Amino acid sequence: MTKIDDLWWEQEVENYYKLLERFTLFSTLISVLFWTLSLIYNFEYYSSPGWICVLVTGTFSSTIVKIFSTKRAKCKSLVLLSYSEVLNFLLSYIANFMKDDQSQLIETIAFLVVFSFQLTITQSKLLFNILLLKFMYVWYINDIFFEDEQTRIFYCCHMIFVIICFLNIIYSHSKDIACEKFSYRSELETSKNRLNTIKESFSDGIIILSQDITIEFFNPRALQLLSTSSENLIETLKSAHYIENRKASNFIPTNNLIDDISYLLNNTQQSEIILGVTLISSSNLEWRSIQIEWENRKAVFLTVRDVNHWIELEKKVACDQMKTLLLRSVSHELRTPLNSILHFTGDLISSSHTWSDQEVKKLMMISISGQQMLSLISDLLDYSQILIGVFSIHKNYCNLREIVQNVCDLFKFQAEKKNLYICYRIDPSLPEMIYTDHMRLSQVLLNLVSNAIKYTLEGKIEITCTLTTKNLMKCCVEDTGIGIEETAMKNTFRFMKTSNVPNLGPKGNGIGLYISNLLSRQLGNKSIKVQSNIGKGSAFYFKVDIFEESLPSEILYRIESNDSENVLPFRIGKFYSKKEERKDVLIVDDMEFNLEVLGSILKSGEVNYDEASNGKEAVEKVIEKDCVDKPYKLIVMDCEMPEMNGWEASRYINQLYRQGKIKYLPQIVGHSAYCSDDDIKLCYQSGMVEFLPKPCSPEKILSTLKKFYM
Template sequence: MYPYFRTKLLAGKLKKKMTEIQELWWAQEIENLYKLLERFSVFSTALSFLFRFFCFFWYFEYFSHSSSITFPIASIFSVGVVKYFSNKSVKCKALVLLLYSETLNFLFRYEAKFIQEDQKQLLETIAFLVVLLFQLALVRNKLYFNILLLKYMYIWFVSDLFIRNEQDVSFYYCQLMIIIICFINVLHSHSLKISFERFISRNELETSKNRLNTIKESFSDGIIIISQDLKIQFYNPRVLQILATTPDNLFNTVSSAHYIENRKVSNFIPTNELIVDISYLLNNSEQNEIVLGITQIGLSNLEWRAMQIEWENLKAVFLTVRNVNHLIELEKKVACDQMKTLLLRSVSHELRTPLNSILHFTEDLIKGAKEWRGEEAKKLKMIYISGQQMLSLISDLLDYSQILIGVFSVHKTYCNLREIVQNVCELFKFQIEKKNLFVTYRIDPSLPDMIYTDHLRFSQILLNLLSNAIKYTLEGKIEITCILTSKNSMKCYIEDTGIGIEESAMKNMFRFMKTSNVPNLGPKGNGIGLYISNLLSRQLGNKSIKVKSSIGKGSVFYFKVDIFENFSPSEILDKIESNDNENILPISIPSNYIKKEEPKDVLIVDDTEFNLEILSSILTSGDVKYDEASNGKEAVEKVLNKDNADQPYKLIVMDCEMPEMNGWEASRYINQLYRQGKIKYLPHIVGYSAYCSDEDIKLCYQSGMVEFLPKPCSPDKILNTLKKFYMYKVILISKFSLNYQGLL
């Protein structure tokens, strides 16, 4: 039943639409007839006066015996009536047309019977034609149409015969009436159909014309059509605005345009003139749209596109032109951002490399600080903490460079919440003690030990917020609180008893390059830490960092972190309890296990002596035997030699940026050697680099590496990673194309 009702509904809508169109058509027909009536009334009145004027001078005797002067007066009156109703409704105009036609019919018949009897047939024919032209055109209903027609047939034929006392109406007259009625009916129907079709076509044509004019007027690009004889056949108003020219000077403006250096896209002819390319298109077959290039006219950079078309059966070129100043500016901005990114990436790498040595050897000295005096051990800790804070700042700079190019992201794993908070607090131990501050942290017992988040990003937020709290707290306490919420997430609060923040300053607090200048404390940074932290908060918990503050009493910063991997808290706890600690690596590696392995199963590759020394120190502490290489090429040679000697490396710790052959190339080459059967064993390759952006890490996995370690990296993490892969035998699997992109 539904299709039936739907069809009925559509039919009803279509019928209603057709009725509306017919009403418009009928209204237009009435308007046309009324305009005809206006012209006819004026013309007939003027003709009447002219006729009587001539009769007065030349046929005065005839004039004295003709109809009275009231006829021209009536004509003037009729003109006034017609003019008066010209602004009235359609129905009023239809009524005027009906009355006017009846009046004319009456006057003509009166003239025929009582005044001009010798012209009776002519006048009655004219009267009938007036009715046909005016009255019958007013009706659309066939019944009304036939009633009117029969009426005038009766008046014309039958009544006239009766008046002449010819009682016996011959069959000839009846037959003639029927033929005339049928003929007029057919003619009228055909006329209505043609008129309606013309109305529809006229409306469609007018609609299309209006649409084209609207497009032409509102099209944002300039349009020019140039014929084969290099004459402009068409243009829109917009092109005159874009080119800042006049219609007369339009072609000269186009022909004088030259491409900006290195901005020509088309390669038809080695020239920088736009008109030469246009001429080439006119004389050759190029059906697709072609970007020609960018020209400069005044201060405007204009992009030209062209396509060959047919215009009035002749070959022509359809040109479009648009102002691309904003695109040029955007290109400059993108290029500037790319330069910033490259600079920050390079600076980050260059800073991380020496910082790796500073942190590692300082940590080694701290471990042996029992032999040092208290003051010396304290200074070593200061160096180590400062290095860690510098590492955090480098991470902020690297994050900012990723934000500039739109590749900023987080990588979530399971991590220990309490351990993260403790480590962050430990980094500020020296500053806390120096300022006599009391720092505590509280963790909701309902929170699981292991949470699912990006531990590096989470640590970064805590570190930046805690650093900010320590800066602006002169005395009192700082408290870190982590609370489980009801929505599978937790809220972290950093509350201090510092100087507080003015309400006006809170609006711009998380904007980059917003230097905070506090009385008696001086300028305190450029805001990059809070800016990055706010972005990280949105990534980890889909909400920005919130602030509550009171001048002289302190501030509270809090943010939300999602801590579950699309599971409920109970499911996560069950998952963690059932996990056999496969992802939780011990801090140290039993030395008796490594001693049992064959010697020199590990290859460390780095072009910096300091980094080789650091890795040597770490591996030596775990009793791991290793070989060294200073670049990727040397590493490949050692892998080949060891494999041929049937003593393959199980693990390679590979730097990425090196001379001769970098780590990514070396990793790809080693994997290729294995796929080609040139080596029997494929060692695990771990990336170890100061280039730590998402793109760099992705490149590591794509090149065939199985893990990535950033510089600097703690010895425990390096040794844990070593055990993670070192405990397995070397890979001996069927040869296939490795793709590690899915690990990202």
């Protein structure tokens, strides 16, 4: 038998058994009632031994039925078969007291009633046929329909064969139909339960409105979100208004939700529509709708969801973006004047023969302070990039010794002022040129050395760079300072922590070490480690990946021959030779100081140049020079400028060349204090060929010019 057959049979047995329970209980109660009345009114019939026997038997039967109510279906089916046989016996017993024709009628009724009932609760065909033969035997011995012996035997045998075949066919067919109906009912019940489960557990509220603004359907979640009852649901919808600037639909100029719903019911809209956000019972609720057919009528399917979390998230993101824009803007405004300070201070130091030693020292302190300020600005920029998730590094080949030497030179005067000795050691097995982000490596070392100077009162600060067995460079900044307590180590690289050390005072909020730790993970996939002894000093160390998968032959040659110092001056000398034909360069910036700085650098390389104060003026000069066949070969373009910014100007110049309106396309180099990844990407997308940050060393500017100017 199939699983469906079993389930159907068990369900049928269960249903009939419940009916039997009710019947026996009702019969027992009636018997008790009549027996009680017989005692009151002295009815001898109901107080006779026979009736008392019936009463006891009924009570016993009811008890048996109750006991078997918790048993399996097969046990219950046996109880039902037993009771059906008792019923059959009672009907046959009653027939003995009737006339012959009435007796045969009762026997026939007993067969039809009892056998049809047993047909339903019988699970196997074998038992079914046994019961059928039993009834045929009863007919035979009771001489039903046939009086003479020969006729009775012949017809009974014939009827047995015919009835068995016929009833077996009926039994199979009726059972198949019953099972099929049961299967359909089960599937329907399962689907209904699933739909109810979905309706109850759906996170969004669902409301279906017909064309006459009548509620056709809703789920409990809708009432929960709207804080209303089913009776007041329509009134709640009619009183709902969109929050200012949160209406997404533009069907009707009103601010009422119900007006948009009415419009949708009277017009055709095929796709889902976001209506807007309403404020109901302190909850921000977003409404969406789509037209459907409900019972052959047009209707609107509304969904409503709580968007409090998303609105709070939007506010947080907007706040973070505002902070980022503020940091970006402030850092740009700081970089711009710092560019002039560092350059002109460098020029003054270069002409140190006109200054006294004390004045040179002061100029050096200005330059060092500017460099430290530049490092702090870089930290702020990095932090703003971390906030918006665009933080990254850019690797290239750089000179390790120059990086470390520059860091030591930068803190030389600060160290001398505190009577500290600052030095460095580099492992001879390390290559001279390493593959990393030199700006980020310098930034980490600067922050670690700056931190060491803050907390060191006497002794020395030493930078060591060694090659590990895994071909990584280990950088260590070790000091003889006051040390770090073990309980404070876990907060060393946390941002917005304030270090208050006795006799030293507050020492900042930790942004430098926080950024340095992030940079260390980018440079070598590991955080900065700390070892410290109270009163003896601390050591901060990190590892840097310094090798590329395949080294360019030029770099390999430099590492092996170690002749870079001989090659570089030769090439620079060739670039600045007066015998070379000089080609025009255009520098574009809206700040006079920046034009002065950049012009000073170009003059030192004996490069002629023109100036423009914005993108529009630059485009005009490019067209003008192109018309007289004296085109610019190179443009150094600031990005943020009034009238027309550098990106727009670059795109326009490239467009002029593609349209044939200018014959020569100058190479455009971006030069801006905005130096995030997005800003640099925008430069290349606008048609620029290179990017230089502000401030930038004269050597870097001149080497870039050499690349595109020659």
